[in-house]
Amino acid sequence: MxxxxxxxxxxxxxxxxxxxxxxxxxxxxLCRRYADGQSLQVVEVLRDExxxxxxTQRPGLKRxxxxxxxxxxxxxxxxxxxxxxxxxxxTTEYLLFRRELQRRG
Numbered sequence: 001m002x003x004x005x006x007x008x009x010x011x012x013x014x015x016x017x018x019x020x021x022x023x024x025x026x027x028x029x030l031c032r033r034y035a036d037g038q039s040l041q042v043v044e045v046l047r048d049e050x051x052x053x054x055x056t057q058r059p060g061l062k063r064x065x066x067x068x069x070x071x072x073x074x075x076x077x078x079x080x081x082x083x084x085x086x087x088x089x090x091t092t093e094y095l096l097f098r099r100e101l102q103r104r105g
Contacts, residue, residue, distance in 0.1 A: 003077035005040040007031040008064055010048040010086045024049060031080040040078060053089035056097070061087070068104045 009027035024047050035042050044067065046060035068076065079101070081087055088094045 002039050002041045004043045005035055005078040005080050006064065006067060006076060007035070007042055007045045007080045008047075008060060008086065009045070009082065010051060010053065010058065010060065012050065012052050027082040027086065030082050034080060038078075040080075042080075043076070053085060053087070056088065056093060065100070068101055 007028055009024045009031070011024055011027075028045055028047075032042060034040075046064050046067075048058040048060035051058040051060075064079065068079075084094055087097060
């Protein structure tokens with residue numbers, strides 16, 4: 001059974017969600033290529049369109065936290081993002097989030 005992963009993509013404005021280097025589709029495509037190369041099965045793609053990285057009050061991010069809380073730790077091997085800045089702009093918030101994910105397994 002292949003290991004599984006979740007993809008998280010975020011852009012700050014609706015305009016950025018459209019075609020382009022950092023669009024949601026481009027972020028997802030990059031993460032899918034990585035997943036394929038690592039033999040990871042993508043089980044869900046979570047997207048936040050038009051949400052600042054300065055806030056943790058984002059639907060996709062909240063779903064990611066819920067997902068990791070209700071899924072057995074062995075079920076998800078990785079969370080893929082194009083860049084850590086997609087998770088959040090504040091380094092401290094990102095590190096706290098990462099610690100929480102590690103705590104959840």
